[in-house]
Amino acid sequence: MKKDIKKVVLAYSGGLDTSAIIPWLKENYDCEVVAFAADVGQGDEELEGLHDKAIASGASECYIMDLKDEFVADYIFPTVKTGAVYEGEYLLGTSMARPVIAKAQVEVARKVGADALCHGCTGKGNDQVRFESTFAALAPDLTVIAPWREWDMVSREDLLDYLAERTIHTTASATKIYSRDANAWHISHEGGELEDPWCEPTKGIWTLTVDPMDAPDTPETVTLSFAKGELVAVNKQARAPYPALM
Numbered sequence: 001m002k003k004d005i006k007k008v009v010l011a012y013s014g015g016l017d018t019s020a021i022i023p024w025l026k027e028n029y030d031c032e033v034v035a036f037a038a039d040v041g042q043g044d045e046e047l048e049g050l051h052d053k054a055i056a057s058g059a060s061e062c063y064i065m066d067l068k069d070e071f072v073a074d075y076i077f078p079t080v081k082t083g084a085v086y087e088g089e090y091l092l093g094t095s096m097a098r099p100v101i102a103k104a105q106v107e108v109a110r111k112v113g114a115d116a117l118c119h120g121c122t123g124k125g126n127d128q129v130r131f132e133s134t135f136a137a138l139a140p141d142l143t144v145i146a147p148w149r150e151w152d153m154v155s156r157e158d159l160l161d162y163l164a165e166r167t168i169h170t171t172a173s174a175t176k177i178y179s180r181d182a183n184a185w186h187i188s189h190e191g192g193e194l195e196d197p198w199c200e201p202t203k204g205i206w207t208l209t210v211d212p213m214d215a216p217d218t219p220e221t222v223t224l225s226f227a228k229g230e231l232v233a234v235n236k237q238a239r240a241p242y243p244a245l246m
Helices: 016-029 050-057 068-082 094-112 127-138 156-165 241-245
Strands: 007-011 032-039 061-066 116-118 143-145 179-182 187-190 224-227 230-234
Touching (some): 007 016, 016 050, 016 116, 032 050, 032 094, 068 241, 094 127, 230 241
Parallel strands (some): 032 061, 116 143
Antiparallel strands (some): 179 187
């Protein structure tokens, strides 16, 4: 039996999953949905129009918080300085951003008086644990809703059909095959040919850089300055934490 939820704050990216979650929450929990998005350096393109999109999908409000400097100073730099690598070989990227996002999500939930938190993490990776361990530490009193553990949709096509039935616009499509996660430190890709380790990725995965085969042959010298293990200047120009990485 579902709990009686009055207001939930959803970690919202504007992607296919969270676009479907907003109407699903309203239909299945009959509650108010507040969208929360974090700017962790994923780029202006991903944030453009996000507020209006959330409202059009059924959210009552949409909070977009700039966490870039906090993310770099308090999460990326300490992680890099410790040399943290998951299980000795997996470089960290997505996982570094989840705690700062979840922390800010809890802050929004307290601000708006929500009694629940929601995320769109699937069971394919560790993201459910990353979000929910932070929720448990900072807001053990709030109910956590994880739609991918509840609904009967199992594919990208199911989500697209669900949104189409409700005439909710999404930029995702059956031909846009990649699911990406970007922040100030990295970008990860999944979907399409990447699901088969035997397949070579297409040039479509190169977003932060270009395919090395297409890179210019002219070298460039960059001078980096560090203080206590943290990047503080590029080419002798002082930079704040986030601009230093850009």
